[in-house]
Amino acid sequence: NVAHGLAWSYYVGYLKLVLPRLKDLISEFNRANNNLLKCKETWKLHILLPMSCEIYDDLQKADSHIQYWKDLPALQLDRAGTKWRSYKQSIYTILGEDKKLNYCIVEYAPPLQSLYAMSQDESAAFGREDRLEQAQLFCRTLGEILQRSKECAGCYRLIVYEESGDSDSHFLSKEILKH
Amino acid sequence: NVAHGLAWSYYVGYLKLVLPRLKDLISEFNRANNNLLKCKETWKLHILLPMSCEIYDDLQKADSHIQYWKDLPALQLDRAGTKWRSYKQSIYTILGEDKKLNYCIVEYAPPLQSLYAMSQDESAAFGREDRLEQAQLFCRTLGEILQRSKECAGCYRLIVYEESGDSDSHFLSKEILKH
Ligand SMILES: Nc1nc(=O)c2ncn([C@@H]3O[C@@H]4COP(=O)(O)O[C@H]5[C@@H](O)[C@H](n6cnc7c(N)ncnc76)O[C@@H]5COP(=O)(O)O[C@@H]3[C@@H]4O)c2[nH]1
Numbered sequence: 001n002v003a004h005g006l007a008w009s010y011y012v013g014y015l016k017l018v019l020p021r022l023k024d025l026i027s028e029f030n031r032a033n034n035n036l037l038k039c040k041e042t043w044k045l046h047i048l049l050p051m052s053c054e055i056y057d058d059l060q061k062a063d064s065h066i067q068y069w070k071d072l073p074a075l076q077l078d079r080a081g082t083k084w085r086s087y088k089q090s091i092y093t094i095l096g097e098d099k100k101l102n103y104c105i106v107e108y109a110p111p112l113q114s115l116y117a118m119s120q121d122e123s124a125a126f127g128r129e130d131r132l133e134q135a136q137l138f139c140r141t142l143g144e145i146l147q148r149s150k151e152c153a154g155c156y157r158l159i160v161y162e163e164s165g166d167s168d169s170h171f172l173s174k175e176i177l178k179h
Numbered sequence: 180n181v182a183h184g185l186a187w188s189y190y191v192g193y194l195k196l197v198l199p200r201l202k203d204l205i206s207e208f209n210r211a212n213n214n215l216l217k218c219k220e221t222w223k224l225h226i227l228l229p230m231s232c233e234i235y236d237d238l239q240k241a242d243s244h245i246q247y248w249k250d251l252p253a254l255q256l257d258r259a260g261t262k263w264r265s266y267k268q269s270i271y272t273i274l275g276e277d278k279k280l281n282y283c284i285v286e287y288a289p290p291l292q293s294l295y296a297m298s299q300d301e302s303a304a305f306g307r308e309d310r311l312e313q314a315q316l317f318c319r320t321l322g323e324i325l326q327r328s329k330e331c332a333g334c335y336r337l338i339v340y341e342e343s344g345d346s347d348s349h350f351l352s353k354e355i356l357k358h
Pocket residue numbers: 009010011013014015080082085086087088109110111114185188189190191192193194261264265266267286287289290293
């Protein structure tokens with residue numbers, strides 16, 4: 001199944017590499033940045049999983065209450081013939097309804113973007129209903145893989161959501177802060 | 180199908196981004212490096228597709244006649260919430276049987292590494308025969324997608340191979356130079 005392969009590829013090619021090292025990258029960041037990421041509960045990669053597969057390359061465009069702040073130190077590894085391939089996460093500030101500013105390490109899951117692109121290309125023979133079904137299967141499979149993974153325990157938060165009909169321009173920031 | 184999704188994701192999430200820009204990245208590299216990549220026939224990304232799915236993160240370990248030389252300039256783009264995600268290719272020197280040194284932009288296709296990892300994990304319910312079948316389907320699907328892609332025409336070389344029984348430690352360099 002398409003989603004099955006994409007979930008495994010996302011795990012072995014990315015999450016399995018970065019999640020176990022996340023705490024160290026955050027500690028390194030804190031040493032250089034006055035211990036700014038204090039709350040250990042937020043020392044997780046928040047992974048956005050919109051069922052619509054509609055992904056913004058620039059998170060600030062999804063919700064103006066989400067602002068890019070800084071990057072974590074990059075992880076650099078030799079991978080499949082690419083020397084020092086770079087993997088990094090970005091830290092955002094998220095303005096809450098209480099006007100408080102929250103720091104959050106957050107990004108979308110890129111495979112959902114692949115599902116979206118496949119549904120746009122006629123030669124992929126992949127329609128909107130396939131896409132929704134595969135998006136749901138992707139989230140379920142990813143959740144199961146991560147649950148079984150000892151090395152990734154406690155390092156991530158899956159944020160699965162469907163955008164409601166009446167589009168609230170601050171839906172996403174509220175959704176992230178719920179978690 | 181697993182391979183179907185991986186081929187599409189590899190195309191929309193990587194090849195479609197980098198291949199159309201490859202000539203510009205090589206020209207930029209040549210300006211800074213005394214026009215070293217002279218032969219325009221080699222201005223292609225050589226993509227290694229071993230049917231065994233056995234991928235070396237360090238190409239020099241696959242064959243000592245393949246040596247890392249330098250990187251092309253990286254492509255940096257906002258992608259799915261990651262600011263300035265970095266995509267780069269490495270240039271290798273390959274020693275031929277005639278003792279001549281050849282420059283080559285080469286790397287493995289990462290999705291084959293995902294297929295390998297899936298076949299190693301019991302919970303993926305994916306055995307060695309599935310893996311071989313999916314590796315072949317991956318190469319076939321990838322070839323068809325790239326053939327139809329106008330923006331990627333002439334920018335890549337697919338190097339599909341099976342390692343022979345009597346392992347020649349310089350099999351890979353010879354295989355690449357055949358192309
Ligand atoms: N050679 C090579 N160099 C690259 O920079 C690169 N970037 C992507 N790819 C391959 O293209 C395809 C599509 O990529 P996508 O980003 O949708 O999925 C990626 C993405 O969801 C996640 N991932 C990998 N690297 C990063 C990264 N640096 N930041 C965020 N997510 C990442 O994990 C998935 C699998 O990655 P790979 O298994 O390395 O192979 C990918 C994949 O086959 C690359 N291949």
